[in-house]
Amino acid sequence: MFKKNSLLIAYIFFFNSIAYSQIIIPDKVRQGIVIEHFNGNVLAEKNADQKISPASMTKIMSAIIVFDQLKNKKIKLTDQFVVSKNARNATRSGESSMFLVPGDKVSVEELLRGLIITSGVDASIVLAEGIAGSEEQFTNLMNEKAQIINMANTKFSNSSGTFSPDNYSTVRDIALLSSYLINNYPQYYKYFKEKDFLWIRTGGNPIKQENRNTLLFTDQEVDGIKTGHLKDSKYSIAVTKKKDNRRIIVVISGLPTMSSRAESSRLLLNNSLSKIDLFKIPYDKDKFKIKIWNGSSNYLDVRGTNKDAIFINLPKNLKNPKIRTELVYEYPLQIPIKKFEKVAILKIYNNKDLIDTQELFAQKDITNKNIFFKGIQNISHYILQ
Structure with a gap:
């Protein structure tokens, strides 16, 4: 059973074989x-469930907290x-730093920019201590959040990704x-596309540092998210590009x-946008409705994780696609x-080929019918048989 907030945050990664290829x-x-x-x-994957050191991509979760x-x-x-x-x-030689000075008082917004844009280890720890009292307590919040988001193979032990x-x-x-x-914090997501951050520090000249996501400088449609680098995982990135009605996320x-x-x-x-289309299946009221037996309503509307429509991916070179859908459920529903x-x-389906599956969710509560009307409905059912 899905709880209310699960509909808003759960993304089920279905395998789309046609688009994948x-x-x-x-x-x-x-x-x-x-x-x-x-x-x-998922449009493509390679060792997607293999354990990695997330490096500074850890700071995505720190920012979310x-x-x-x-x-x-x-x-x-x-x-x-x-x-x-x-x-x-805590900032070791060679690690990213905002160059904070002990004893300084720094605003949350400046620390966020230092965390996200300059990837400062010091900024991540100041935020952790300011919010939770210690970095250890802050990582507890990070791990609790990871469970809520259904990050099944993740554990955090620090706020910076060291x-x-x-x-x-x-x-x-x-x-x-x-x-x-991206889904839950549009008002704060803007920090991830900022190209540089000027920190007017205490006791020294202002320091201007550029975002290490170089795609921000070469592609106007790229608006995030976070780079990383460690000796074991080498160079990594979570990056996204939004074009028209589509957004692609790449993590490598x-x-x-x-x-x-x-x-x-x-x-x-670029290949994902140029070779794959996003195909929209509107919510037809008659097709996305389930008949209910002995319930407080006779019918139940169902929807996918996206409230506006069902979206599937198809190759742009696919000839004469003929999309049809089939609603599958147990009747009567319990x-x-x-x-x-x-x-x-x-x-x-595209023609006869199954190309995707989507989970559908009830759009309202259904309770048992009043026992009097339930009896009438049962009698009517047997008479009409």
């Missing part, structure tokens, strides 16, 4: 996944957190995390160089039925 992940990529954000379909706090009005962007010695000393055998994920889980970010890891990371992610983004409970499967 059109996109090839480069050999240089150790682990990779390409998804269509609006329906969650901050966004949660802002949404719940526990903190404000203008609030200031004190920089601890621990936050400054190497730890206990800080791990998969490219599939990072793609899921990226979809959640294990690239040998920054340039190969940019080249591979650009190729996957009552009571809770709103957003999974109740059916939509099978989608």
Whole structure:
């Protein structure tokens, strides 16, 4: 049974065999996944469930925890957190830094920019300590959130992504995390497309640092998300491009160089948009309706995870597609039925070929019918047999 919030956040990655064959992940990529954000379909994958060190892609989750706090009005962007010695000393040589000074008071918004744009280890720790009291307590929030988002193969042990055998994920889980970010925090997502950040620090000249996502500078339709680099996982990135009514998310890891990371992610983004179409199946009221026996309503409307329509992917070179759908469910459905409970499967065919399946969910609660009317309905049923 799906709880109410599951409908809003759960993206089920279905295998779309026709679309999948059109996109090839480069050999240089150790682990990779390409998804269509609006329906969650996997367009290509390679070792997508293999454990990786997420490196600074960890900071996507750290930012989400901050966004949660802002949404719940526990903190404000203008609030200031004190920089601890621990936050400054935790940044090792060669690691990204916002160059914070112990004792300084820095606003949440500036720290967010330092976390997201400059990828500062110090910024991540100041935010963690300011919100949860310690980085350890903050990572507990991160892991609780990972469970809510259904990141099945992820564990966080720090807020910055510095190497730890206990800080791990998969490219599939990072793609899921990226979809959640875009879906739930449009008002804060803007920080991920900022190209640079000027930090007017205490006791020194202002420092301007550029975003390490080089695709932001070369493609106006790329608007995020986060790069990463560690010795074991090498160069990685979660990147997304929005064009017209589509958004593609690419997560790749294990690239040998920054340039190969940019080249591979650009190729996957552009190929997904040029070779694959997003096909819309509107919600026909008659087709997306289930007959109910002995319930408080005679019919139940059902919908997929996208409230506007069902979206599937098809190759652009597919000749004369003839799309048809088949609603599959057990009759009679067992009552009571809770709103957003999974109740059916939509099978989608092109001609005779099954090309996709989508889970469908109840759009309202169904309770047992009044016992008097239930008896009349049962009698009528047997008379008419």
